[in-house]
Amino acid sequence: MKEIPSNKQIRRANKEDVPALVAMLADDPLGMKREDYQTPLPQSYYQAYERINQDPNQQLMVVEHESGQIMGMLQLTFIPYLTYQGGIRAQIEGVRIAKPFRGRGVGEQLVRWAIDRAREEEAHLVQLTTDKKRPEALRFYEKLGFRASHEGMKLHFT
Amino acid sequence: MKEIPSNKQIRRANKEDVPALVAMLADDPLGMKREDYQTPLPQSYYQAYERINQDPNQQLMVVEHESGQIMGMLQLTFIPYLTYQGGIRAQIEGVRIAKPFRGRGVGEQLVRWAIDRAREEEAHLVQLTTDKKRPEALRFYEKLGFRASHEGMKLHFT
Numbered sequence: 001m002k003e004i005p006s007n008k009q010i011r012r013a014n015k016e017d018v019p020a021l022v023a024m025l026a027d028d029p030l031g032m033k034r035e036d037y038q039t040p041l042p043q044s045y046y047q048a049y050e051r052i053n054q055d056p057n058q059q060l061m062v063v064e065h066e067s068g069q070i071m072g073m074l075q076l077t078f079i080p081y082l083t084y085q086g087g088i089r090a091q092i093e094g095v096r097i098a099k100p101f102r103g104r105g106v107g108e109q110l111v112r113w114a115i116d117r118a119r120e121e122e123a124h125l126v127q128l129t130t131d132k133k134r135p136e137a138l139r140f141y142e143k144l145g146f147r148a149s150h151e152g153m154k155l156h157f158t
Numbered sequence: 159m160k161e162i163p164s165n166k167q168i169r170r171a172n173k174e175d176v177p178a179l180v181a182m183l184a185d186d187p188l189g190m191k192r193e194d195y196q197t198p199l200p201q202s203y204y205q206a207y208e209r210i211n212q213d214p215n216q217q218l219m220v221v222e223h224e225s226g227q228i229m230g231m232l233q234l235t236f237i238p239y240l241t242y243q244g245g246i247r248a249q250i251e252g253v254r255i256a257k258p259f260r261g262r263g264v265g266e267q268l269v270r271w272a273i274d275r276a277r278e279e280e281a282h283l284v285q286l287t288t289d290k291k292r293p294e295a296l297r298f299y300e301k302l303g304f305r306a307s308h309e310g311m312k313l314h315f316t
Binding site for chain 1: 176179180183189192193194200202203204205206207209210213215216218233235237238239240241242243244245246249251252273276277281282283284285286287288289290291296299300302303304305306307308309310311312313314315316
């Protein structure tokens, strides 16, 4: 696994990280409405972790501080399509940075790692959607080279 | 496989369908720039078809007319995430309708089929991105219940 500068390491999430990851997902104005962070954690999170972990197209990654704390997370998915002459796409989802570590470039390192992985995998593009209620996230991704060329449409069942 | 009204059938794409599917992908102002429809078809399309077909999270679907002609296509992907208490998302991509069959509700039937499948799979949402250069597609998806709540961001390597 690639290392990023100095005292941080990007690695695959393991089962023991799951509570810290859910805490991060819940610690957000949008996330707090849809997550259920409690002790013990609902089994559905562990089941999802196993499903992600067993799927070769999924990489659930964390950035770990040398102290052992989880600073951030991201899920990278590779999807094969017929379009673009049968290429694969890389998709980024669930980017979160723990509050004490925000504003230090951790998110940028993580997303740049994902872009590099996508290149290695010979994906022809990297895509993601970002909520229009998060204008600062839009600017963040634009700085990294993403263009908001598409509408991101959702139909929620629950 | 579910049938849709009268003389049409929605089924999984098979290998023999691939040339017709690529012809559809190429027959579009955006698609013609990025596809390579020729006889024989580049092997990369068949390789992508095999990769899609072997992945249990992918369903590449076609609508077939009783005459045997392919009227439309769509790819449905299920992605497991930690978000939403460990739910899965359904994602729609590559929706195309062959020119002679446009304006007859084929696309609507196909997308409604995908929404129904997502419900059966207990996905918590269905998502897709649509190019801002296709305003009529935006209205089409809004009519089906999708909301353009997100920006769809892309970073192209090629």
